[in-house]
Amino acid sequence: MTSLLEEFQYGLDAPICLTWELTYACNLSCVHCLSSSGRRDPDELSTDQCRELIDEFERMQVFYVNIGGGEPTVRPDFWELVEYATAHHVGVKFSTNGITITDEAARRLAASDYVDVQISLDGATAEVNDRVRGPGSYATAMRAMRRLKAAGFAGFKVSVVVTRDNAGQLDAFQAIADRFDAQLRLTRLRPSGRGADVWDDLHPTAQQQRALYEWLLGHGERVLTGDSFFHLAGYGQSLPGLNLCGAGRVVCLIDPVGDVYACPFAIHDAFLAGNVCRDGGFAQVWRTSELFADLRRPSSGGACTACSAYDACRGGCMAAKFFTGLPLDGPDPECVHGHGDAPLASVAAGTAPRPSQDHSHRQHRTGPVPVTIGPRPLSPASVVPRPLSGPNAIPRRPPDRACDTNPLADLELGHSEMPVDVAG
C-alpha cells in the first residue's frame, strides 16, 4: 500500500490546514517577522470577501485555518470572522502577541471548542524575548496567558521561534507552558521577511541544533513543532511529524490581500500560485495552479541525492534555501552534516532573493535596526541600513506573519501500521 507520505506528495483535494494572514497591521515590530508586517495594506480583503473565503473553506472541508498576520486581532472584524468561521464548521487557531486578550475575550475563547489560541513568545525571560519582539511584549504575552488560564482555557499553545538567544531556554519555556496549563510549540527560524535581516545573527549554531534535536527526542511527545525541524532528521532519527515539505501539497498561505503562496515562509513571486479574488476562487487556485502542480511532482534530490541522510531530511526547507540564495535541489543552509556551508559561502553578498513586499513600520526602513539582537555585536550586514532607492535599495518584501506558524501546526502525525494513521 502506498504510504501516506507518498500520498501527500501528490497533494490533496484541499489543504489539511492552511495559514491565513488577515492583516499586515501589527502593534509590534519583531525583528524576525516572516511577513515584514507593521502597516495595514489598503487592499486587504474586506469583511465580505473574508466571509466568502470562509464559505469556500467550508465547501472544500478545510477543517481549520491558522489565522495570523500581522496581529490578526487588531482587525475590527476579527471576532466576527472567527465566529463566522466556527459557525461554518471551519475551526480556527489564531496566533497573537496577546495584546487584545482581555478577561472577557479569554472567557469567550475558553467557551469555544472550535477556537484555539497560540501566544507568541520568543524568550523565556523578558530580556531575551523583548530583544526580538520589542519592549513590553513579554509582559503582554504573560498577561494574556494568565487571563487564558484564569478563564479555564487549558491547552492553548505557547509558540516559540527557536533562536540563538533562546535555544538554551527550552526547559524554561516548558516550565512556562506547564505553569499556564498550555502546550509548548517550537518552530524553526526562517530567513523570510525581516527574518532574512537577522538570520546570520539569530539562527541556532550547529551545536545548538544538535542540542535541540536531543531535547526534541526526549520531549517530542508533549511538544508541537509544526513539523518545522524535519531537517534535523538528518542526524539519524526522525522526529515526530510528517517529515515532508508540505508546501502546495497539504499546506499553503493566503495573505491579507488574497494572494495564495505555497507556504507561509515562501512569500515571494516565485511561490505565488494565484489570488482568491482574481483567479476564480481559492479552490480553483489550489487545484489548478501550475506552480502547485509542479510542487506535487516528485522532486530530484539534486546535490543531496548522494547523501545517506537524504531519505530522512529530504533536503530540508525550500524557503530556507531560497532566501539564503541556495539552489532548491541542494542542501538546507542548516544541513546538520554541514553540506550547506560550501554552497552558502559561494552565494555572492546581496544576491539572495528578497521578499517582494514590505509592510514594516516606517522607522524600520529608514533608520538603523532599532532592536539590538543579543549581547554580541551584530554583523555589519545586518546593522547598516539600506537606502530606499538606488542600486542597493531594500527590495519590497513578502508579507509574512509576526508570529510564524507553520501550517502543519497541529499535525503531529504518528504513523501506525495501517490503514489508520492518527494525528494529534
Next chain:
Amino acid sequence: MSTEDGRFDLDGAWTLDERVSIRPERFGALLYHFGTRRLSFLKSRVLLDVVRGLAEQPSARAACAEAGVSGTELPRYHAALAALAESRMILRRSP
C-alpha cells in the same frame, strides 16, 4: 471506548463522534475531530465505508461485513477501529 487492555469490542455498537468531520480523499479519507483537534487518516475507501456504516449497523463486525470485509482482512480493520476508538473518533453507543 476500547477496553483497558487496548482491545476493541467488534460486537459492540459504535458511532462516529458528532464532532468529527469526514473528507473523502483519493486514498481513503481524512477525519478531523473538532473537540480534540486531532486528525486521522483512513487509508482505504473500504474503511471509510465501515466507519460510515457504524451508526446503522448493530455492531462493528456487522459494519465490516456490510462493507465487504472478509475474514482474513478483519484483523486489520479491527486494529484500525481500535485506533479510531483510542483517539475518540468513534464512540460506543447504545445498541
